[in-house]
Amino acid sequence: MSTSTQQELVLGLFEAAPATFLSLRKLGKESFYAQGLPALKSEEYKFTPIAKKLESGLTDFSPAKPVKISANQVKSAIFSGFEGIVLVFSNGHYLPELSNSTEGLTVNLLSKIENTPLGSIAKVAKDPFIALNQAIFADGLHLSIDNKKVIESPILLLQFHQAQGGQVVSPRIWIEAGDFSKATFIDYQVSLDDAPYFVNKVVEIKGGVHADITFHSLQEESNQVIEVSNVVTDILQDSQFTSTQITLSGDMVRNNLSLNLLGSNSVGNMYGLYLLHGKSHVDNHTNVDHTIPRAESNELYKGILADQSRGVFNGKIFVRQIAQKTNAFQQNNNILLSDDAIINTKPQLEIWADDVKCSHGCTVGQLDEEAQFYLQARGIDKITARGLLLYAFAAEVLDKIEEDSLRNYIVNQILKRLGSNF
Amino acid sequence: MLSIKNLHASIEGTPILRGINLEVKAGEVHAIMGPNGSGKSTLASVLAGREEYEVTEGEVLFQGKELLPLSPEDRARKGVFLAFQYPIEIPGVSTTNFLRTALNQVREYRGQEPLDAVKFLSLMKEKMALVEIDQKLLSRSLNEGFSGGEKKRNEIFQMAMLNPILSILDETDSGLDIDALRIVSNGVNKLKSDKNATIVVTHYQRLLDYIVPDFVHVLYKGRIVKSGTKELALELEEKGYDWIKEEVDSTATV
Numbered sequence: 001m002s003t004s005t006q007q008e009l010v011l012g013l014f015e016a017a018p019a020t021f022l023s024l025r026k027l028g029k030e031s032f033y034a035q036g037l038p039a040l041k042s043e044e045y046k047f048t049p050i051a052k053k054l055e056s057g058l059t060d061f062s063p064a065k066p067v068k069i070s071a072n073q074v075k076s077a078i079f080s081g082f083e084g085i086v087l088v089f090s091n092g093h094y095l096p097e098l099s100n101s102t103e104g105l106t107v108n109l110l111s112k113i114e115n116t117p118l119g120s121i122a123k124v125a126k127d128p129f130i131a132l133n134q135a136i137f138a139d140g141l142h143l144s145i146d147n148k149k150v151i152e153s154p155i156l157l158l159q160f161h162q163a164q165g166g167q168v169v170s171p172r173i174w175i176e177a178g179d180f181s182k183a184t185f186i187d188y189q190v191s192l193d194d195a196p197y198f199v200n201k202v203v204e205i206k207g208g209v210h211a212d213i214t215f216h217s218l219q220e221e222s223n224q225v226i227e228v229s230n231v232v233t234d235i236l237q238d239s240q241f242t243s244t245q246i247t248l249s250g251d252m253v254r255n256n257l258s259l260n261l262l263g264s265n266s267v268g269n270m271y272g273l274y275l276l277h278g279k280s281h282v283d284n285h286t287n288v289d290h291t292i293p294r295a296e297s298n299e300l301y302k303g304i305l306a307d308q309s310r311g312v313f314n315g316k317i318f319v320r321q322i323a324q325k326t327n328a329f330q331q332n333n334n335i336l337l338s339d340d341a342i343i344n345t346k347p348q349l350e351i352w353a354d355d356v357k358c359s360h361g362c363t364v365g366q367l368d369e370e371a372q373f374y375l376q377a378r379g380i381d382k383i384t385a386r387g388l389l390l391y392a393f394a395a396e397v398l399d400k401i402e403e404d405s406l407r408n409y410i411v412n413q414i415l416k417r418l419g420s421n422f
Numbered sequence: 423m424l425s426i427k428n429l430h431a432s433i434e435g436t437p438i439l440r441g442i443n444l445e446v447k448a449g450e451v452h453a454i455m456g457p458n459g460s461g462k463s464t465l466a467s468v469l470a471g472r473e474e475y476e477v478t479e480g481e482v483l484f485q486g487k488e489l490l491p492l493s494p495e496d497r498a499r500k501g502v503f504l505a506f507q508y509p510i511e512i513p514g515v516s517t518t519n520f521l522r523t524a525l526n527q528v529r530e531y532r533g534q535e536p537l538d539a540v541k542f543l544s545l546m547k548e549k550m551a552l553v554e555i556d557q558k559l560l561s562r563s564l565n566e567g568f569s570g571g572e573k574k575r576n577e578i579f580q581m582a583m584l585n586p587i588l589s590i591l592d593e594t595d596s597g598l599d600i601d602a603l604r605i606v607s608n609g610v611n612k613l614k615s616d617k618n619a620t621i622v623v624t625h626y627q628r629l630l631d632y633i634v635p636d637f638v639h640v641l642y643k644g645r646i647v648k649s650g651t652k653e654l655a656l657e658l659e660e661k662g663y664d665w666i667k668e669e670v671d672s673t674a675t676v
Contacts (some may be wrong), residue, residue, distance in 0.1 A: 228614025270503075369473075374510040375520065377470050378580060379528040380497035388523065 001055045003036055009061040013136040013168060016063050020111045020139065022121060028134025031124035044127075045254075047312045047344045048283040050228065053252045057196050057226050059165060062176070064137065064163035064197060065092035074098050074364065075191060076193040077158060077190050084153035084404035087141065092162050092201075094141050094170035104149030110140040110174060118174060119176055120302035121204040122232040129228040133202040134169050140172030147208065153402050154184040161189060161221065171201040175215075178207035187217040189227075196224035196251070205233035205241070212240045216406060217255075219247040220413070225276055230256045235295075237263025244401055245272040245284060245301075246410055248382075252281045259288040261295040272301035273397040276309035276341075277415060282314035290323040290353075299330040302397050304390055305341035315360070321352040325356060330360040335367060336395060350365035387418035423448050423486060423618050424588055430479035430644075437478070438464040440644035445587070449616040453630055453655060454623045456641035457663040462623045463507060466592040469621075470504035471497050484588065498524075501532035501587030501618075505577040505594050506653035512564040517576060518546070520564050521583055530585060533568045549582040553609040570597030571606075577608040587596070589613070590621045607632030629657035642670055 001009075014029050036047035037054065069090050078086065087107065089100040094109060101107050110116060124131040145151060159168055177183060189199070199221075207213050215231065227250055235241045245255055259268040273281045288297045301309045313332045334343045348359035367389060375385035394414060401407040424446040438461045446452055466473050469482065471494035482489040489497060499505050502663065512520070527537040530642040532617060537545065552559060553575045565573050572592055580588055591610065595603055610633050614620065622633055630638075638655045640648040640661070647670045658666075 118593065248596075368510075371510045371512050373472060373494060374506065374512070375524070377498055377504050377506075378520070378524040378584065379495050379531070380520075380524050381495050381527065382493070382521065384527070387493075388515055388520070392512060395514045407537040 001037065001051055006037055007033055008050045010132065012372070013061060013063055016392040017136050017138050021116065021118070021137075024116065025137075028124050028131045028136070028334055031084040031273070032128055032135050035125075035145045037128060038074075042154050044285070045308075046289035048252065048281065050226070050252060050254060051354050053123055053226055054198060057251065058198055060167050060170075061183045062137065062167050064091040064161075064167035065089040065170045066095070067162045067192065069095060069098060069160050070343060071098060072371055074158065077160070077188075077263055078156065079405040079409040082156065083152070085155045085159055087155065088160070089141075091160070091163060091169045092140065093138065097263070100150070102151060102153070104146045105151060105155065106144045108142045108144075110172060117206070118204070119187065121234050121260075122202050126258075128228060129200050130202055130230050132170060133200050133230070134247070136168070137170040137172040137202075140174070142174045142176070144176040145153050145181040145183050147265070148180045149178060150182040150392045151184075154186055154406070155306065157185060157187045159187070159189045160192055161197060161199060161225070161303060162192035162195070166196045166198065171195060171198045171391050175203065175213070177205070177207045177213050177267045180210045181208060182212040184214040185216065186403065187215065189219055189221050191222040191225060192210065193307075194222045194224055197231070199225065199227040201229045203229075204232045205231070205239055205305070207233065207235050207239045209236045210238040211236070214402075216240045216244045216401060216403065217246065218410065219245075221252060223249050223251055223280060225250050225253070228254045228256070229254070230258075232258045232260075232396045234260045234262055235266045237261065237266075240267040242269040242400070243271065244397070247272075247274040247276070248279050248413060254283045255285065256388065257284070257286045259297065261288065261297065262292060263288050264292050264294040266295045267389040268297040268302070269400070270296070270297070270299040272401045273394055273415060274301075274303045274311055275394065276303070277306040277417070278312060279308050280300060280351045281310045284309035285314045287316040288318065288416075289327065290317070290319040293308065293323055294325045295323065296327040297305050297329070300397060300400075301332045302394060303332075303334040303343060304337065305334065305343060305392065306337040308338070308340040310341070311343040313348070313362070316340050316348040316349060317350070317358060317360070319351040319353050319356055319358065324353045326353060326356040326358065328356070328358040332362040333393070333415070334364045335390065336363075336364060337367065387415065391415065391419050425483040426480070427482070429468070429477065429592045430481040430483060431464060431475045431477045432477075433464070433475050438467065438475070438644055441480070442644070442646060444639065444646065445671030446619050448622065450637065451532060451614070451620045451622065451633060451635045453635035453640040454621060454641055455625065455655060455658060457532050457667070460623065460641040461644040462641050463592055465624050466504055466521065466590045466621075469590055470494060471504065474623055481573040485519070495527070496582070497527045503584055503586035503590065505574075505581060505591045507593040507596060509577055510563050511566045511568075513566050515564045516562060517564050521546070521580060525583055531562055538587050545583065550583050551580055552612055553579045554605050555579050571578045573597060574598055574602065574606050575609070581608065582613055587618050588621070589618065590623065594621045594622070594625055595626060603629065603632060627655045630655045644668060
């Protein structure tokens with residue numbers, strides 16, 4: 001797609017959006033004009049030819065309008081055993097009539113918030129897709145948790161997507177967690193049919209001091225979906241932020257996760273699992289910025305890739321000179337189940353401080369045939385044995401999910417895929 | 423029970439077994455001894471169904487039926503058990519879960535009802551005592567971080583749980599100290615009956631002090647070159663394998 005075509009399309013989307021956030025959206029548009037879609041040789045998007053995919057996969061670059069969602073659809077999409085708050089979206093538009101809330105959690109449309117903080121954490125210059133989202137988003141949700149409020153039940157962001165003709169969905173969410181607050185979010189995206197569309201999501205999370213925020217994301221959309229997600233978070237002193245990113249399908253998916261550790265004794269945890277088949281292409285780029293001394297980051301991403309699927313993992317750990325006594329750990333392990341599956345994995349450590357503990361490692365392997373034989377030699381059939389081993393491999397990540405209903409749901413989905421009822 | 427006739431097997435085109443003949447009857451303990459590289463472990467692996475080995479000639483009858491066409495899991499379900507020389511560590515799978523899956527698949531194959539959690543647990547407790555294994559160990563990932571002795575005890579524990587008809591112990595004594603050796607052998611001896619049989623594959627005689635064989639066979643260059651009673655094992659312990667090698671090699675040149 002030529003630069004002028006891109007700009008034309010974005011201008012169309014820009015003009016189709018409501019007049020709110022005009023100055024913000026202008027900034028987004030200009031930043032997008034300056035960056036353009038990632039070129040083929042772009043280092044950050046080296047293995048993920050997203051521009052080409054958008055060109056061939058999308059026929060219509062208009063904003064996707066909300067589609068009607070029924071209470072029954074909501075009910076059947078929610079994981080069994082889930083008890084918590086549900087916020088429903090249709091193509092990125094919030095549906096208050098299907099949503100609920102709880103004491104200590106304030107839910108507002110972004111357009112209702114004065115002096116919008118949007119763009120202060122997810123900066124347009126960082127990524128063309130942040131710029132694109134900011135140029136064309138219509139509205140979104142502002143979630144704020146009171147100081148000292150511990151919300152025990154999880155908050156489900158239930159995002160229904162259905163966009164005929166390959167339209168663009170631009171969800172935008174701002175989460176603000178008060179000091180000493182605690183909350184768990186589950187971002188769950190559901191396709192209503194198999195038609196292709198493009199989701200370009202931006203989530204900004206601002207944690208208070210001593211806050212404990214968990215953000216689970218489950219991507220289980222149709223295999224026609226092109227998706228880019230940017231989750232960016234500021235983590236203050238004595239705070240913890242935990243992300244789990246589970247991807248089970250998609251045509252081409254790119255997840256950018258950025259953690260800014262801004263206060264000492266803060267902890268950032270990044271966990272991920274991608275279980276791919278068919279021709280799915282999933283790219284996880286994570287970035288943790290240790291800006292201060294004595295913070296910790298832990299990262300574990302695992303992948304199982306079958307058929308002609310392709311995975312990309314790039315884990316950047318940046319330790320600034322001032323960030324002494326940093327602990328940063330990273331691990332990426334992959335199992336390839338077919339000769340045609342591909343994984344490109346890259347740890348990227350930039351360490352400017354000299355008194356730190358950092359480790360990283362990545363592995364790419366096949367299913368352990370010795371282990372499979374061992375299980376078979378005890379009477380377990382080959383398919384169950386395989387399922388058992390793959391599940392054991394994935395379990396290390398799944399065990400990080402404390403919310404039972406979500407974990408059980410994912411486990412069931414995975415077991416179905418592994419063809420085993422163990 | 424087991425009848426091996428002229429068994430030839432090779433790995434990646436290299437012949438390892440070159441005509442094994444062996445008859446094992448119910449209630450018997452057979453020891454397979456031999457120098458390193460003689461094909462002892464290959465024989466154990468071929469019987470258990472390891473895919474890397476290609477059987478090029480011969481047949482194996484187990485309870486009167488062809489064994490070799492069966493998958494490893496079906497052999498196990500029919501009652502063949504291999505205690506591994508090097509038990510595999512499997513992170514993320516607890517011994518308990520794994521064994522329950524295995525036992526219930528075996529039971530299903532034999533037309534038995536699956537065991538519920540309570541019955542499974544009580545069976546487990548009973549068999550744990552046999553090899554003096556701690557329940558804590560069994561709730562951990564299968565063999566992960568286990569000592570050599572713990573791994574071997576776990577093998578015999580699994581054997582006790584699955585109650586096989588033919589047990590093949592592949593170098594079960596390797597890596598065991600004297601106490602572990604006693605515990606493991608004790609377990610094996612208690613499981614012996616006139617309905618099952620045991621094949622003990624070992625390089626050294628010392629295991630045979632504990633698990634007393636009815637027959638001892640010496641494997642060399644892929645053939646059983648000498649068979650006898652337990653006295654043969656003692657003779658090997660005293661004189662080593664060289665005299666057998668010489669005997670065989672000189673016959674071969676003549």
